[in-house]
Amino acid sequence: MPTHVTLQPLDERGLTDLLHAAVRDAEPGEVMPVDGTGSGWDADRQASFLTFHRGRALASPPVESTYNIRVDGEVVGAARLCPLPDAPGAAEAGVWIGRSRRGAGIGTAVLGGLIERAGTEGYVKLFVSTTADNTAVLRMLSARGITYTLDDNAVTAWVRCG
Template sequence: MVSAVRLEPVDERNLEPLLSVAAAEAEPDDVMPAVEAPAGWSMARREAFRDYHRANFPGLDGPARTRMYAILTGGEVVGMIRMTCCDEPATVETGLWLGRSARGQGLGAAALRQLLDVAAAAGMHTVVAETTSDNTGALSVLRKLGAKLRDDGDRVHAEISLDTPQS
């Protein structure tokens, strides 16, 4: 059974717990853009993680046009999901990550389902995502929520219409 999932906008209250989960249970390249810093979770990389998330605090109307949400279950931060405005009208791109201990429990699908509701409430009609063809967890979540998948070799493009009912 999937535990209850709650999305909470990333801000100063949950930024350090989010960083703690990332550093303990994920690789830097899986949770943030690449930066020039020593390998692993160096102090420089941790500060870049904070800066990256703080740059998105203003949300969809801010310069980065991105809203990030901490994924919580049982009151604990277990990962992050985001949506970023695309050039296409009423379309956002999403991505998420979960700490290793939270994977395989249905939390990703529950978080994405909630994000779809948030996106629809914000007036969006389409949510897109990109992943790799070997990311079976992401592909499973996307299929479960009715995404149309297009395979481009080692990349997979997903599209979810918010104008049709979700699974």
């Protein structure tokens, strides 16, 4: 991973930075599950973002691992590893990067770093799921020689990390 892109385990202080990055540079639906329609960050949506992470990576015990993605110290997005109960040793990978920072190689660096983190956390494989129109993810997978399965509009891949 390039030295300027780092993954930092989420904590309460980092959560504030992550909220600011999300509000500044992403839609709610890109960074957490959202109910109903409508876009934009009102007070309820911001509170939901905090509740979401406090109920998962910051819960005790944690439901998943979340990492702040920092580029030159600035938080630009998040990456997560969520254990898959039906697949021992496996986690689902998730990444979002702020819109203004996409297409600059950050996602590619993060995928490599996340695979390393997954191995460190004891996982042996990662599950990646996206849609067929997500060209960036497909290119990131192909660049690492990872084959994916296309089923209608759903794309899935398994990545070895052990």
